[in-house]
Amino acid sequence: MRGVVFEEPGRVVVGEVPDPQVLEATDAVIQVTRAGLCGSDLHPWTGAEPAGSGVVCGHEATGQVVAVGDDVRTVAPGDDVIACFTTSCGRCGPCREGLTARCVHGQLFGWGPPDNPAGGLHGGQAELLRVPLADGTLVPRPTGISADAAVLLADNMPTAWYAARRAEVLPGTRVGVIGLGAVGLCAIAACRALGAAEVVAVDPVPSRRAAADRLGARTTTPDDAALADTGLDAVIEAAGPSAAQRLAASMLRPGGVVSIIAVQTAEAFGISPVTAYDRNLTIRAGRAPVRAVLEEVLPAIVDGRLQLPVEEVVTHPRLPLADAPDAYARFAAREEGMVKVTFAP
Numbered sequence: 001m002r003g004v005v006f007e008e009p010g011r012v013v014v015g016e017v018p019d020p021q022v023l024e025a026t027d028a029v030i031q032v033t034r035a036g037l038c039g040s041d042l043h044p045w046t047g048a049e050p051a052g053s054g055v056v057c058g059h060e061a062t063g064q065v066v067a068v069g070d071d072v073r074t075v076a077p078g079d080d081v082i083a084c085f086t087t088s089c090g091r092c093g094p095c096r097e098g099l100t101a102r103c104v105h106g107q108l109f110g111w112g113p114p115d116n117p118a119g120g121l122h123g124g125q126a127e128l129l130r131v132p133l134a135d136g137t138l139v140p141r142p143t144g145i146s147a148d149a150a151v152l153l154a155d156n157m158p159t160a161w162y163a164a165r166r167a168e169v170l171p172g173t174r175v176g177v178i179g180l181g182a183v184g185l186c187a188i189a190a191c192r193a194l195g196a197a198e199v200v201a202v203d204p205v206p207s208r209r210a211a212a213d214r215l216g217a218r219t220t221t222p223d224d225a226a227l228a229d230t231g232l233d234a235v236i237e238a239a240g241p242s243a244a245q246r247l248a249a250s251m252l253r254p255g256g257v258v259s260i261i262a263v264q265t266a267e268a269f270g271i272s273p274v275t276a277y278d279r280n281l282t283i284r285a286g287r288a289p290v291r292a293v294l295e296e297v298l299p300a301i302v303d304g305r306l307q308l309p310v311e312e313v314v315t316h317p318r319l320p321l322a323d324a325p326d327a328y329a330r331f332a333a334r335e336e337g338m339v340k341v342t343f344a345p
């Protein structure tokens, strides 16, 4: 099959790789109809996060089941499914507590450890995807949900929902969102669905601010926010740099909550212990347990409380895999008008 393979920082290649097979009785193999390109794919690409070469990229996929192992009970060949971006057993302590992203048997799709890439799990930017722990990892794709919407449900939308929940967004909350990529834009939708009174959306990229504006947020640049926006109850940090965390702290009222959803690659937060102490801040961070969060997100979509911002987020849908090297470079450069790419393998 063809797949997008990580070689080294700044370089992914599209080529022939072995077809994945059912290796364990709990595996499924899906034919990928759509796969996302995520801000998280950029951390190995920029070199900020060490990763081994030779692993198929991508952790956001939807497709049709083509094979299952003998112990798989909840999905069958022919089913349309969404693959959560980490695998989970559904039975261990973290899974039972709803922390499926930290399943003791879990793996992240599309990333291999730098010292042992063979120990990684090939990802979804390919024609076929092997899904370990299929019963705990795959979710049936709800009727009426497009393939591009399903890609958002594999990561960005439940991740944003989790960030909003951990920001303690309730009816009337005044919340900031820093970083208006796919995660930040989905976070605006989540905050509105949870009843936020005001969403202040911050990003240096004009086209991303325009998208946030269309989703109902008040938008501003990082420089203007630092001068003018204070006293918020909570801030969702979906950008990553220390500067974004410092900005988050400056925008909060005493006792406010910083919900850091950006992947962390630094040794220390941008918010000092002194600032956290002096302002009584709560700081939360971590990987989103998508499988568990979907239990809340899917009903919210079905009953109309939550609108998936597919049009604003998936600006470059259905690219062929052959375009991946170019798409990675343009996405990393934050090209105006580009928020999210999806591939149709």
Ligand SMILES: NC(=O)c1ccc[n+]([C@@H]2O[C@H](COP(=O)([O-])OP(=O)(O)OC[C@H]3O[C@@H](n4cnc5c(N)ncnc54)[C@H](O)[C@@H]3O)[C@@H](O)[C@H]2O)c1
Binding pocket: 038, 039, 040, 041, 042, 155, 156, 159, 178, 179, 180, 181, 182, 183, 184, 202, 203, 204, 205, 208, 222, 238, 239, 240, 241, 243, 244, 247, 261, 262, 263, 286, 287, 288, 289, 334, 339
């Ligand atoms: N915790 C999780 O489970 C999880 C899941 C998915 C993605 N993520 C992470 O969330 C983050 C966002 O993902 P994405 O796909 O939206 O990425 P993205 O790279 O498309 O978006 C990041 C945005 O932050 C903005 N930004 C950068 N520095 C800024 C600053 N100082 N102030 C304001 N804005 C700034 C950029 O202009 C960009 O628009 C990434 O770190 C990604 O790895 C985490």
Ligand SMILES: [Zn+2]
Binding pocket: 037, 038, 039, 040, 041, 059, 060, 085, 155, 156
């Ligand atoms: Zn992702």
Ligand SMILES: [Zn+2]
Binding pocket: 088, 089, 090, 091, 092, 093, 094, 095, 102, 103, 104, 105, 106
């Ligand atoms: Zn588990």
